[in-house]
Amino acid sequence: MKTFQCHCNNTLHFENSQCFSCNRMVGYLPDEKQLSALEPAVNGNWLSLFNHQQYRQCKNFSDYNVCNWMVPVHDDEELCVSCRLNQTIPNLNEAQNLTLWYRIELAKRRLLYTLFNLNLPVVSRQQDPANGMGFEFLQDETRQDEFNNELSVKQSIATGHNSGVITINLLEAEHVSRMEMRDKMNERYRTLLGHFRHESGHYYWDCLINGTDKIASFRTLFGDERLDYQQSLKAYYDQGPPAHWQSIWISAYASMHAWEDWAETWAHYLHMVDTVETAHDFSFRIHGYAVSAPALAVEPAMQMANGYVMPVSFDELFEDWCRLSVALNALNRSMGMDDAYPFVISDVALDKLRYIHQIISEITSQSLATCLPIQTGAVD
Numbered sequence: 001m002k003t004f005q006c007h008c009n010n011t012l013h014f015e016n017s018q019c020f021s022c023n024r025m026v027g028y029l030p031d032e033k034q035l036s037a038l039e040p041a042v043n044g045n046w047l048s049l050f051n052h053q054q055y056r057q058c059k060n061f062s063d064y065n066v067c068n069w070m071v072p073v074h075d076d077e078e079l080c081v082s083c084r085l086n087q088t089i090p091n092l093n094e095a096q097n098l099t100l101w102y103r104i105e106l107a108k109r110r111l112l113y114t115l116f117n118l119n120l121p122v123v124s125r126q127q128d129p130a131n132g133m134g135f136e137f138l139q140d141e142t143r144q145d146e147f148n149n150e151l152s153v154k155q156s157i158a159t160g161h162n163s164g165v166i167t168i169n170l171l172e173a174e175h176v177s178r179m180e181m182r183d184k185m186n187e188r189y190r191t192l193l194g195h196f197r198h199e200s201g202h203y204y205w206d207c208l209i210n211g212t213d214k215i216a217s218f219r220t221l222f223g224d225e226r227l228d229y230q231q232s233l234k235a236y237y238d239q240g241p242p243a244h245w246q247s248i249w250i251s252a253y254a255s256m257h258a259w260e261d262w263a264e265t266w267a268h269y270l271h272m273v274d275t276v277e278t279a280h281d282f283s284f285r286i287h288g289y290a291v292s293a294p295a296l297a298v299e300p301a302m303q304m305a306n307g308y309v310m311p312v313s314f315d316e317l318f319e320d321w322c323r324l325s326v327a328l329n330a331l332n333r334s335m336g337m338d339d340a341y342p343f344v345i346s347d348v349a350l351d352k353l354r355y356i357h358q359i360i361s362e363i364t365s366q367s368l369a370t371c372l373p374i375q376t377g378a379v380d
Contacts, residue, residue: 001274002281004035007049017068027070030081066102082109084124088136090170100173104137107192114274119364139170161202188342201266221352223258232257250349265352272321279324286323314357
C-alpha cells in the first residue's frame with residue numbers, strides 16, 4: 001500500500017477522507033487508482049484535482065462515512081465499485097455495528113486495492129449472478145436464556161467462502177473477540193485483512209484453477225482437492241496439524257486440505273506484495289539494500305529506458321520480503337509486541353508462493369476480464 005499526495009503536497013493515507021493540512025475533502029478514485037483532493041462542483045458533485053474530472057460520493061460515504069471511494073458522474077450507480085460487491089451489510093440498528101462495519105470496509109478496500117493493482121478479475125454479483133464476487137457481513141444470532149436472562153448464541157456465523165460469496169463474522173472486527181478466537185484456535189496471526197485475503201484465495205482458486213489446464217500442476221504442489229473436505233476439517237480439529245507441518249505448509253491451517261493450503265499461500269503472497277510496496281514507498285533500506293517496487297502490483301512488467309521489457313522477478317520480491325520481515329519482527333520485539341510475521345517459509349512453501357506468482361503474472365499479462373465457472377461448495 002503506497003501513500004498519496006494532496007494538492008497542497010501533504011501526505012495522504014489510503015483511509016483518509018480529508019486532508020488535515022488544507023482541510024480539503026479527499027476521496028479514492030478507483031478508475032485512476034489514486035487518492036485525490038476534491039473541490040465542490042455543481043449539483044453536489046466533486047471535482048478531482050488529480051484529473052479534473054467530476055465524481056459523486058459513494059452513498060456509503062455520504063450517508064454513513066464508512067467508505068471514501070468516489071463514483072464517476074457518468075456512472076448511474078449510487079455505490080462505488082467496492083460497496084457494490086456487498087450482498088449483506090451489518091444491522092445498523094445496533095449502534096456499535098457502524099464502527100465494526102467501518103473496520104470491515106477498510107480491510108475490504110485494502111484487499112481490492114491489491115486485486116485491482118494485480119489486474120485480477122473483480123466481477124460483481126450484479127454483473128455475473130452465478131460467478132461474481134460478493135460479500136456478506138453477518139453477526140451471530142443470539143437468544144435470551146429463559147432462566148437467567150443472559151444472551152446465548154443461537155446461530156454462529158462462520159467466516160468463509162461459498163460459490164463466490166465471502167462471509168465475514170462481524171465479531172472479527174471487534175478486537176477483543178478476535179483475539180480471544182485467535183488464542184482459542186492457537187493461531188499466531190489473525191486479522192480482518194488476513195481473513196479477506198484468505199477467503200479471496202478460495203474465490204480465485206475457483207476462477208483461475210478449477211476446471212482449467214492448471215489443475216494438474218496445482219495437485220502436484222498442493223495436493224488433491226477432491227479429498228473429502230469435511231472429513232479433513234474434522235481430522236484437523238480432532239488431531240491438529242502433522243508434526244512436520246512447517247516443512248511443507250506455510251501455516252498449520254494450510255495442512256488441513258489442498259483448498260486451505262492454496263488459500264493460505266495466496267493470502268501470504270498478498271501480504272508480501274502489499275507490505276513490500278509500503279516499504280518501497282517509504283524508501284526503506286535493509287542492511288544497505290533498497291526495497292524494490294513490487295512491479296507486478298502496478299504493471300505486468302517493468303519498462304526499461306531502452307524499451308526492453310523486464311519480467312518481474314519473484315526471487316527479488318522474496319529476497320526483499322525476507323529482509324523486511326526480519327526487520328519488522330525485530331522492530332516489534334523492540335516495542336514488546338508479537339512478531340509481525342510469525343512464520344517460517346520452507347522450500348516447499350516457497351515453491352507454492354512462486355507458483356501463485358506465476359499464475360497471477362500470466363493472468364495479469366492476459367488482462368483477464370471475466371471469471372471462469374466456479375464450483376459450488378462452502379469453504380472456510
